[in-house]
């Protein structure tokens with residue numbers, strides 16, 4: 001198989017291999033959806049697979065971000081957009097006052113701490129339980145071959161879907177005039193995909209490794225939050241169907257204000273190294289406007305890997 005060409009052997013070989021291997025994802029569906037000529041998710045461990053994974057790893061090591069452009073086949077892009085457009089009205093629309101650390105605004109911080117800078121979070125999430133099982137983004141999220149590929153790109157032996165019935169997979173909706181302001185993620189890594197581009201604005205901006213597990217680097221964070229730090233900021237030219245791998249726990253990032261008349265939609269695929277991850281009750285209510293019994297049952301069991309601000 002070449003790195004860019006279409007496969008001649010196509011579905012039959014893949015389907016047969018899936019049957020032999022047992023327990024793999026749905027190969028024909030994967031072939032129809034993903035450009036397997038460029039991204040050989042159907043050939044784990046092959047030379048082409050290794051090459052794509054090596055590139056992803058080196059880009060992640062360099063700046064915590066990697067874009068696999070044209071991941072979804074062009075003929076599926078209309079479906080990807082249309083499915084997102086049907087979901088968007090079901091997002092939880094609210095404008096929330098937040099800070100970049102997603103910690104309480106009344107936290108007792110020194111006066112010049114960037115956590116005192118109040119931002120407006122105007123994006124809205126469609127929760128996983130509202131996304132149909134047959135939607136492209138849901139079939140990708142749950143596909144074991146997709147998961148194996150993602151894990152390998154991040155250098156992990158494996159990964160888990162969130163146990164959280166709302167936050168594991170979301171459609172992030174940023175309407176005209178709104179933004180998803182500067183923040184750090186709680187997750188160590190995130191996978192996302194633009195499904196609908198805005199007419200203008202709505203650019204993904206990030207500051208690679210602006211903090212580390214040992215050092216918050218508050219002065220640099222403050223300068224970005226107050227409109228400076230231009231030399232720290234990188235911008236992505238994302239197109240619908242590009243797959244983005246991102247380590248957002250250490251890289252401050254945002255979606256800049258959307259301009260024009262069209263919403264920006266992106267799918268957020270959330271995985272974790274540990275099984276059983278579920279959001280806390282208060283945060284879940286802020287993001288989705290509701291909580292489920294699973295959130296209440298899990299309250300108090302959070303496991304953390306570091307001591308950074310949230």
Ligand SMILES: O=C(O)CCC(=O)C(=O)O
Nearest residue numbers: 172185192204255266268
């Ligand atoms: O929608 C995006 O492209 C970014 C989303 C994001 O940063 C997040 O959900 O934490």
Ligand SMILES: [Fe+2]
Nearest residue numbers: 184185248253
């Ligand atoms: Fe984020």
